[in-house]
Amino acid sequence: MGWAVLVAVLLGSAGFARAAVPGGAAVEVPAGVTAGVAVFDRQTGTFTEQLNADMQFRSASVVKLLIALDHLWDRDPGSLPAADRARLDSMLRSSDDDAASFYWSQNGGGALVDRMVSRLHLTDTAGPPAGYPGYWGYTALSAADTVRIYRYLLDSAPAAVRDLVMGDLRASTRCGKDGFDQRFGIPASFQQPWAVKQGWSGFGNSGDCTNTTNTTANTTTAPVKSVSPTGVDLTQKALHTTGTVGAGDRAIVAVFTLQPQSTTFGAAYTNLDRLVRSLNVPGATRPAGAWFSTWGSGVRVRSDTTTTSTVLTALPAGVEAQVACQKQGETVTDGPYTNDWWAYLPLYGGYITNIYMKSPDNKLPGVPTC
Known part of the structure; x- marks a missing residue:
């Protein structure tokens, strides 16, 4: 099984102070x-x-x-x-x-x-x-x-x-x-x-x-x-x-x-x-996908769903990441966790194993298959 805590964080989460702005939407400022x-x-x-x-x-x-x-x-x-x-x-x-x-x-x-x-x-x-x-x-x-x-x-x-x-x-x-x-x-x-x-x-x-x-x-x-x-x-x-x-x-x-x-x-x-x-930005196009918290440090983003594929970058420890889709790939084990599902992160153009996504199941809820 994957990580045991679901934290798929979307806008409107707790821990925000909402600041009203004349002529604009409310800016959501984290606590x-x-x-x-x-x-x-x-x-x-x-x-x-x-x-x-x-x-x-x-x-x-x-x-x-x-x-x-x-x-x-x-x-x-x-x-x-x-x-x-x-x-x-x-x-x-x-x-x-x-x-x-x-x-x-x-x-x-x-x-x-x-x-x-x-x-x-x-x-x-x-x-x-x-x-x-x-x-x-x-x-x-x-x-x-x-x-x-x-x-x-x-x-x-x-x-x-x-x-x-x-x-x-x-x-x-x-x-x-x-x-x-x-x-x-x-x-x-x-x-x-x-x-x-x-x-x-x-x-x-x-x-x-x-x-x-x-x-x-x-x-x-x-x-x-x-x-x-x-x-x-x-x-x-x-x-x-x-x-x-x-x-x-x-x-x-x-x-x-x-x-x-x-x-x-x-x-x-x-x-x-x-x-x-949370900002009103004219002309902006927002990418599609769901936001999930991650765990672990030095988590590598790879070009494909294998541990031998090219490392594109490493995530900042504990950062929230947007997932566009997911697919099965190499089975990965880390401690008590084993998972063969990988999440595609559009911001980085690559995949991380779902082991490092905070989710109750191996497959991320509400995320389509690539």
Whole structure:
């Protein structure tokens, strides 16, 4: 038999606080989570969701948007040296922290944030607090300012700059350079087309993704402090999803979250996904399938229903996953559990054995056969 507890979690689960939003649906914020949300419909020029939109969060890797735009401000993207272009691509696609640190040092650190605040007329953005000059991930940023950044990028930036940055965000890799899974939030909740710049901070130095180069990030290794004098929380774990969704980049989505220090990456990932699924995002297409909790760490997603097939990635421990269908394959045994059913996870384009799905039976209830 499979795992003995059924947790097929759908929207409307217990443990959510519902926040009413003028002109939009109620944003579902999981218990213990602090969220800043802004969803802007570029077609109508209106917000469909706003919740704590002006609240400052430590940006984590979302500040890489500003780092890239500042670097490109007076440069022609077509004339960048090959090494510079490769570094920019890695920073935006795979959230390369070494690349961000290189540009931060080369281009003046917090001064580049000040320049971008002035250029883009940002109202909630500020450089790292005193005592943390090198910690670019501690830059203060809000959901509302993030929408302003994307609106500049899409509507006002030179075409070559827009194409470079947005092209990289559309090519966001499954695994970040530090080994963390980047498929949370927008990518987990909506079908392509989307473009994303994700952010995470406080979860340690290496995630669960396979086939990645793990690096030490200055956004994750700083000493833990209480709330800084500027009001930006440096203590709780941060997980953010930002980007565009839909044909023609119709909707701009910015969701920032702070989660308790005890929250694992998989749990934070699940919390953020649940929140994003509750949003009114014009132009978005939601994938079909049922959501189930998983158990175990380092659970591998494979290209087929055998333990010898190619490993595509590994799931964050305990994350909730969407299952599109299931089919029988190789029989797998783990401890007292034996199962020959495998679940297809569309987000990852592969299968995991149903042993690691929390379900009362080997076959997942309500899930069709592939």
